[in-house]
Amino acid sequence: MTATPGLRLALLLAALAGCATAPEPPPPPATSAPAAEPPTSQGPVRPALRQDTLKHLANRNLKPIPTRPLNAKASCSFKDETGYRGQLQLDVKAAKVEKLLARVEVPKQGNCSFRLADFRQTETLPIVVLAARKGACKVSLWEQGDQVTVAFRDCRAECGGNAVDYLWPILVDNRKGSCS
16 A cells, blocks of 8 residues: 555654654743742643644544664565655664665655665664764654654755655554555
């Protein structure tokens, strides 16, 4: 089954919703006396959600990203109805990326290519992050349910033409090893 761009966007937004954090509050105005420290035994304070947000999230099966080490394996290719296509070879064991080879072809825009040798792993939990040895590109991998997302950020140097402007995350079905 091939995911349409709209479905990909919906999946990406759902995945990112689980990662959302509240913005930092502005610093308090300067006063002559130091402010009292808030109690830390209660944990982080989360802002209340608006009623319309709660209504939208009600009865949905949203789950947080697990904080266990990522394990994923895939050797797959995908193509959608617009001609957007790609191949992925991925092997992650206990949150350590052992193999990554990804190529994405965007019709009339160019290609993007990612090889593990061009990256170094900088993070493992809760999201695996690979940073380019040269340049700003970051590849992030995370699990949500049975899906593993391989997302790309600031990867203009890894892409030819304008392909980076049309680069979508690659979604991997971790049970089947297929991707879209």
